[in-house]
Amino acid sequence: MKNFYFLINLLLIIFTTQKHFIIYAEGPLASLWGINDAEVQRYIIIEKNLVLIDKIVKPFLNDSSFGGTWIDVKLNKVFINTVNQSQVPIIKSLPELKNYLNFLEFQPANNSLEYLKFSFNQIISILVPQRKPHNVFIGIKPKDNNVVISLGLD
Incomplete structure (x- = not known):
C-alpha cells in the first residue's frame, strides 16, 4: 500500500511538472510566432494539424519534381516547393489529399x-x-x- 501511494504521488509530480513546463514554453513560442501568449495553444493545435498534413502529402512527392515542404503556422499552410509544375494537378487530384487541399500551397522552386x-x-x-x-x-x-x-x- 505504501508503494501505491508513492507511485500516485510520483505520477502527480510528473503530470504537474509537465503542465508547468508547457506554461513556461508558451512565452518563447509566442515570441517565435509573433503572437500573444493567449494564442499559443491555438497555434500549437494548428501546427500539429499541419505536421500531420505534411506527413500525409510527402509520400506522394517525388524528389525530382519537388523541392521539399515547409509549414507556416501563422498562414495555416503547408508549402510545397515545386520544380515541375505539371505535377501539381496530379497531386491535387489524389483522393488521399482531397480533404487537405485548402492547406496546401504549391510554390515554384528552382531546386529539386x-x-x-x-x-x-x-x-x-x-x-x-x-x-x-x-x-x-x-x-x-x-x-x-x-x-x-x-x-x-x-
Missing part, C-alpha cells in the same frame, strides 16, 4: 529535393574530410529551397 540532397552530400564529402569544421551547421533549408551553411555561436 534530389538536387538538394546531391549538393548537400557533395558539400559534406568535400568540406568535412579536408577542413574538419568545428561548430558549423550544414543542412537543407526547404523554406529557402537551398543548402545552407551556418556558423554556430560559441
